[in-house]
Amino acid sequence: MSAVAAPQANGYNFAYLDEQTKRMIRRAILKGIAIPGYQVPFSSREMPMPYGWGTGGVQVTAAIIGPDDVLKVIDQGSDDTTNAVSIRKFFAKTAGVATTTETRDATIIQTRHRIPERQLTEKQTIVFQVPIPEPLRFLEPRETETRKLHALADYGLMHVKLYEDISRHGHIATTYDYPVEVADRYVMNPSPTPKFDNPKMHMSPALQLFGAGREKRIYAVPPFTKVRSLDFEDHPFEVQRFDKPCALCAATNVYLDEVVLDDRGGRMFVCSDSDYCEERRADGHRGELSGEAPGLHAIGGAS
Amino acid sequence: MSALAITAGFADPVIEAQAHFHALMNALARPGSVQPFPAALDAPAPLTRELAAVALTLADHEATLWLDETLAASKAVVDYLRFHTGARLVANPSDAAFALVADVAAMPTLASFAQGTDEYPDRSTTIVIAVETLAAGGDLELIGPGIEDRTRFDLSPRPAGLAVQLAANRAKFPRGVDLVFVGARQVAALPRTTLVSEV
Numbered sequence A: 001m002s003a004v005a006a007p008q009a010n011g012y013n014f015a016y017l018d019e020q021t022k023r024m025i026r027r028a029i030l031k032g033i034a035i036p037g038y039q040v041p042f043s044s045r046e047m048p049m050p051y052g053w054g055t056g057g058v059q060v061t062a063a064i065i066g067p068d069d070v071l072k073v074i075d076q077g078s079d080d081t082t083n084a085v086s087i088r089k090f091f092a093k094t095a096g097v098a099t100t101t102e103t104r105d106a107t108i109i110q111t112r113h114r115i116p117e118r119q120l121t122e123k124q125t126i127v128f129q130v131p132i133p134e135p136l137r138f139l140e141p142r143e144t145e146t147r148k149l150h151a152l153a154d155y156g157l158m159h160v161k162l163y164e165d166i167s168r169h170g171h172i173a174t175t176y177d178y179p180v181e182v183a184d185r186y187v188m189n190p191s192p193t194p195k196f197d198n199p200k201m202h203m204s205p206a207l208q209l210f211g212a213g214r215e216k217r218i219y220a221v222p223p224f225t226k227v228r229s230l231d232f233e234d235h236p237f238e239v240q241r242f243d244k245p246c247a248l249c250a251a252t253n254v255y256l257d258e259v260v261l262d263d264r265g266g267r268m269f270v271c272s273d274s275d276y277c278e279e280r281r282a283d284g285h286r287g288e289l290s291g292e293a294p295g296l297h298a299i300g301g302a303s
Numbered sequence B: 001m002s003a004l005a006i007t008a009g010f011a012d013p014v015i016e017a018q019a020h021f022h023a024l025m026n027a028l029a030r031p032g033s034v035q036p037f038p039a040a041l042d043a044p045a046p047l048t049r050e051l052a053a054v055a056l057t058l059a060d061h062e063a064t065l066w067l068d069e070t071l072a073a074s075k076a077v078v079d080y081l082r083f084h085t086g087a088r089l090v091a092n093p094s095d096a097a098f099a100l101v102a103d104v105a106a107m108p109t110l111a112s113f114a115q116g117t118d119e120y121p122d123r124s125t126t127i128v129i130a131v132e133t134l135a136a137g138g139d140l141e142l143i144g145p146g147i148e149d150r151t152r153f154d155l156s157p158r159p160a161g162l163a164v165q166l167a168a169n170r171a172k173f174p175r176g177v178d179l180v181f182v183g184a185r186q187v188a189a190l191p192r193t194t195l196v197s198e199v
Helices: A020-034 A054-064 A082-095 A144-153 A155-169 A195-201 A273-284 A296-301 B014-030 B049-058 B076-087 B160-169
Strands: A071-075 A108-111 A127-129 A180-182 A184-188 A209-213 A217-221 A227-229 A256-259 A267-271 B065-067 B100-101 B126-129 B133-143 B151-156 B178-184 B186-190 B193-197
Touching: A020 A054, A020 B014, A020 B049, A020 B178, A054 A082, A054 A108, A054 A127, A054 A209, A054 A217, A054 B014, A071 A082, A082 A108, A144 A256, A180 A296, A195 A227, A209 B014, A256 B014, A267 A273, A273 B193, B014 B049, B014 B186, B049 B076, B049 B100, B049 B178, B049 B186, B076 B186, B133 B178, B133 B186, B151 B160, B151 B186, B160 B193
Parallel strands: A071 A108, A108 A127, A127 A209, B065 B100, B100 B126, B126 B178
Antiparallel strands: A180 A184, A180 A227, A209 A217, A256 A267, B133 B151, B133 B193, B178 B186
């Protein structure tokens, strides 16, 4: 599907939010960019969807989007899931903007828990939906204390947590929402993306914005900014590895979803990034199951 | 009626505010890059059209404005900003969310503006400075987030001792001020993260 423009519905301000709210969010975004990884408090609004469905990301997208933007929304890498479809329709209706599922055509990509496999460009902005922005929250529940820890750049607690992982499991067992240090200063939650995607945040040409609606925080990583996953010299950071290529497009070095095929233990692994997989199949790449199971990718995307 | 004497703001406030914000966001995200800034509006002198466009895009009753002496002395400018933004005008630069500077030569030091706190470094002033020219290349070398390797930047006229003041500002990180330069329908920015040296 290439970019499709929709007529804007009557009765809404452009992109739903009122102008005063947009200004408030825009000021927070500018401060977030100036202080990479620092969580800027903002007065998050109620949106016509429940908290936990991406209200933070939606508010950030609504504040930055313009009539010429092309929006892509993904949920766990897929353009086809309820959350992604609803948010895409929301902006098509309230802003009349063009939407797309193709990563290369998008100027704004709103995402829940994946970064597209295709390298992002300087022309693109990626907006992350964040449930818990505070990396130290489960280690120190008091906001007054976590603020102090960030102010002092005291991240010892986090290193103890990762060390406890090693002493218990023999390796760092954190696989998603893996903490990163941004621009040699703030420790930040990259939202619950698999740690597979952490290296893509490092020196990314695209601007990365993060919105947490329920927790009322906005933060940012400017383009070409150092993003280091926390680790130890003797236990360096590693991403997940997969034994097999994608069963549909034979891609390697991509993040795969497991799809159960039957009730006898049959399963397949397919690209989590549905657009990347479709593009590869259109280019003639074939995985081991692509011939026999033409409809299966849609099922995989909905998991 | 005096209200009739107030110059008009944006013709299409929703779309124009978004376009100007987009330019400001890109300018701060890519320090030293010069972004087009349409500023298609009339502003009462000595307020430049670019300064007016920044104020109308970002200031409101929740974000205070500080005006330099040149701007604050003009009733037309004060009335225009009060009417279009509703922002509270503050006399002390350390109370300002945004500072508008029309006369670079008479600008107070960066340290006299709000610096934020270690716990809330976002409670700092964004200083918007009207200049005549902005250009890539030049004798200011920039390094930091938003810049792939290093880049060169030039602006004129400059605040006194800019490089020295910026080094002191950078040393306070995460506290400090962010600078936005506007002029000739262009915008560029130096956020507090950027290391600036004269070469």
